Amino acid sequence: MFRKLCDRDGTPVVSLDKDELRLDGIVTGDGEIPEDQERYIQRVDDGAYLVRAVDGDTVPEVEELSA
DSSP states (O other), rough: OOOOOEETTEOOOEEHHHHEEEEEEETTSSSOOOOOOEEEEEETTTTTTEEEEEETOOOOHHHHHHH
16 A cells, blocks of 8 residues: 655655554444554565554554564
8 A cells, every 4th residue: 555755844754554443443333533542653674664552651663563
C-alpha cells in the first residue's frame, strides 16, 4: 500500500490504514482513535522505519512483535 508523505505544520507525516489498525485494536470498531495512543518510530535502514505500540514506558523488541 502506498501512502503520500505530507507536511503537517512542518512535520512530515504518513497516514496508516484504519482497517489494518482496527485489526490490532488500535482503532475502535466505530473508527475512533483513542487519544492516549503512543507509538515509537525507529529508523531501521535507509528509507525504512518501524512503528511500534508502546505499553507504558516499554517499547517491545522486534522479536516480541511476531510472537
